[in-house]
Amino acid sequence: MPAAGNTPLLAVDDLSLERGGRQLFQNLSFAVHPGHLLQVEGPNGAGKTSLLRIIAGLSRYGFQGRVTRQAPLLFLGHHPAVKGLLTPRENLAWHVSGEAQYSEEQILDALERVGLYGYEDVPSHTLSAGQHRRVNLARLYLSTSPLWLLDEPFTAIDKVGVVELQGLLVQHVERGGAVVMTSHQALQVAYSVTRLDLLRGLLE
Amino acid sequence: MSAPGTLPFCYRLLRRQLVLAVRRPVEIGNPLLFFAMVVALFPLGLGPAPDKLAGFAPGILWIIALLSNLLTSDAVFRSDFEDGSLEQLLLSPQPLFMSVLAYIAAHWLITGLLLALVSPLFAVMLNLPSQATGTLLASLLLGTAVLSLVGCIGAALTVGLKRGGMLISLLILPFYMPVLIFGSAAVQAAVRGAPAGPYLAIIGALLCLAIALAPLAIAAGLRISVDG
Numbered sequence: 083m084p085a086a087g088n089t090p091l092l093a094v095d096d097l098s099l100e101r102g103g104r105q106l107f108q109n110l111s112f113a114v115h116p117g118h119l120l121q122v123e124g125p126n127g128a129g130k131t132s133l134l135r136i137i138a139g140l141s142r143y144g145f146q147g148r149v150t151r152q153a154p155l156l157f158l159g160h161h162p163a164v165k166g167l168l169t170p171r172e173n174l175a176w177h178v179s180g181e182a183q184y185s186e187e188q189i190l191d192a193l194e195r196v197g198l199y200g201y202e203d204v205p206s207h208t209l210s211a212g213q214h215r216r217v218n219l220a221r222l223y224l225s226t227s228p229l230w231l232l233d234e235p236f237t238a239i240d241k242v243g244v245v246e247l248q249g250l251l252v253q254h255v256e257r258g259g260a261v262v263m264t265s266h267q268a269l270q271v272a273y274s275v276t277r278l279d280l281l282r283g284l285l286e
Numbered sequence: 287m288s289a290p291g292t293l294p295f296c297y298r299l300l301r302r303q304l305v306l307a308v309r310r311p312v313e314i315g316n317p318l319l320f321f322a323m324v325v326a327l328f329p330l331g332l333g334p335a336p337d338k339l340a341g342f343a344p345g346i347l348w349i350i351a352l353l354s355n356l357l358t359s360d361a362v363f364r365s366d367f368e369d370g371s372l373e374q375l376l377l378s379p380q381p382l383f384m385s386v387l388a389y390i391a392a393h394w395l396i397t398g399l400l401l402a403l404v405s406p407l408f409a410v411m412l413n414l415p416s417q418a419t420g421t422l423l424a425s426l427l428l429g430t431a432v433l434s435l436v437g438c439i440g441a442a443l444t445v446g447l448k449r450g451g452m453l454i455s456l457l458i459l460p461f462y463m464p465v466l467i468f469g470s471a472a473v474q475a476a477v478r479g480a481p482a483g484p485y486l487a488i489i490g491a492l493l494c495l496a497i498a499l500a501p502l503a504i505a506a507g508l509r510i511s512v513d514g
Contacts, residue, residue, distance in 0.1 A: 140373055141513055157377055161370025167309040168302070176302040178371050180378035180385075183290040205309075 089152060090115050091229045091260050092137065097147030099129055099136070106132060107280045110147070116228065118260040119251060119273055124280035130264040131160065133280065134233050137262065155229040156181065160237075162218040166207030170198055170217045173206060174224065184224055192223035197243065212238040222250055230254065232263040245270070295380050296388040303392030306365075313361065314396050317354035321401060324350045325408045336413045343412040344422070344473035350408075351401050351426055352433060352462055358397045359437030360454055362389060363445045363508065372445070376512055382505040387497070390438050390504075398430025414477070421476035421486070428489045429469040435493075435500040436461045442507030446514045464492060 090113035097110040106129030114120055122130050135141040137149055138157040156179070164173050174189045184192075193202055196216040201209060206217060215238050222230065230251075236244050244267075251261050252273045269275050290298070307314055328346050329339060366372040375385055405426050406419045414422065440458035447453065472485035 138377060140376065142509070143513060154379060155377070157373070159370055159373055161368070161373070163370040163374045165302075165306060165365075165369065165371065167306050172302070172305070176298050176305075177374070178299065178302070178366070178378060178385075179374040180290060180295045180298075180380040183294065 091118075091151075091153040092155075092262070093150040093152075094137065095148040095150070097133075097136065097145060097149065099132055099145040101129070101132065101144075110280075112278065114229065114260045114262060116258045116260055117255050118262075118276060119255045119269070119271075120260070120262045120276045120278055121269060122262065122264045122278045122280065123266075128280045130280060131233055134231050134262065134264060135159070138231050151229070153229045154181075154227040155231055156221065156225045156227040157231045157233075158218060158221070158235060159233045162214050164206050164214050164217045166205065168206060169203045170206055170209070170220070171202045173217055174220055177221065179221070181221075182224070182226055188224055189220075192220040193217075195223050195246075196220045212240060212243070215239060216243070219247065222247075222254075228259045230259065230261045230263070232261065234264055234266075236265055236267060292381060292384050296384050299385055299388035300392050303389060304395065307392065307396045313358070314400065317358050317397050318400060318404060320354045320357060321350050321404070321408060324353070325411055328412065340413040340415060340477075343409065343414040344418070344470045344477060346412060347405060347408060347414070347422060348425075348429070348466055348470040348473065351398075351405070351430060352466055354401060355397055355430055355433040355437055356455060356459070356462070359393070359434065359441050359458075360444070360451050362393050362438050362441045363511075364441075367445045367511065372508060373512055376509060382508070383501045386438070386442075386501040386504045386508070390434050390501075393438065394431050394434040398434055399427070402426035402430060414473075417479070418473050418476035421482040422473050424486055425469045425472040425482070425489060428486060428493055429465045432465045432489065432493050432496045433462060435496040436465075439500055439503045439507060442504040442511060444511075445508070446511035465489065468492070 092114040094110060094112050098108045099106045122133060124130055132141065136145055138155060170193055171189055174192065175184060190202060193199065196219050198213060198216055201213065206214060219235065235247060239247065248269055248271050252271050255261055255273065332338060332342065363372060376382065402423055405422055409419055409422055436458050440454035443457065444454045468485045468488045472482040475485060476482040
């Protein structure tokens with residue numbers, strides 16, 4: 083449940099990361115509160131994905147600093163985690179993230195919202211790359227986690243889909259959730275987006 | 287809406303893995319085919335004398351079962367690693383120990399269990415005395431479960447590597463040896479008419495030990511592999 087008041091969903095203290103002899107980012111400190119929409123920016127190779135993986139808890143070694151997670155999180159990475167041999171419906175119903183037990187209607191509803199109506203029961207490997215991503219994005223409509231970590235969520239999604247997805251992100255933060263995402267596109271939303279430039283630090 | 291309980295979640299994982307396997311039947315068929323092919327090779331190499339084959343049969347059957355298990359264990363986590371499902375599994379609020387056990391159970395059901403069930407047929411091909419068939423079946427049922435558990439440790443450690451197949455053999459073959467020793471000894475005892483119970487009990491003890499410890503090692507191995 084979204085924490086009320088001033089408890090951050092996520093706190094990052096003095097985080098530094100060095101990869102392959104290069105300092106990717108240094109002394110990064112920020113907190114993510116309910117209602118935050120945080121966009122991580124930086125050129126390719128700036129460490130955006132590495133930062134997200136550290137925050138999610140997938141990378142546990144090789145960095146300095148401290149990450150405190152106070153809330154259940156949902157992480158969507160570069161890999162869609164969609165099994166080609168399973169249908170979109172099965173992919174969601176038997177998802178390995180084990181976040182919740184979804185009812186049949188919830189799953190169908192989520193698939194319809196990401197534009198996969200009519201594709202519920204075809205093997206996922208027959209879907210296009212964009213539709214593949216959409217199966218994964220359907221998890222956002224089902225999710226109950228307050229903190230979303232999204233790595234390039236707009237990849238391979240068409241223009242209409244991007245607009246809908248941005249609407250969903252705003253809806254989520256307005257309901258007391260928080261989003262940390264990486265993207266090279268500027269968000270076209272009527273909501274204050276906090277931008278984190280990995281090279282310079284926190285910018286409003 | 288809350289997170290599913292551990293057991294329903296494990297059941298869900300098990301079902302997912304089994305459906306995935308059934309939709310790619312080659313992976314179920316391959317170890318069985320391998321078993322059949324190698325069994326057919328032995329009479330060619332050792333000569334077709336029935337009594338000679340019968341003497342070697344317990345060891346031959348057990349070694350082939352071990353090798354076909356080794357062949358399949360490499361793939362347990364690979365596709366999940368490649369498509370990102372493994373990351374999601376590590377992030378899930380479910381205990382990884384139990385999730386890993388569900389993966390292993392699925393692996394055992396589609397390799398070890400099937401191998402054990404068809405083994406009496408191959409035993410006939412190698413002229414194994416019929417009084418040992420029951421022991422062969424029982425020892426393979428217990429033993430392949432240990433092999434799956436141990437094999438998955440190697441799979442978890444090498445899943446991040448491009449060509450982990452050879453490394454996995456080097457890593458886990460030493461741990462396969464006790465199972466092989468007691469497994470074939472049980473069948474040999476049954477051939478001689480001696481009680482096979484003690485050997486089966488030792489394999490059962492190995493199984494208990496593996497169930498308790500292997501998932502810990504697998505969970506740690508997966509975390510390291512995904513971290514890299």
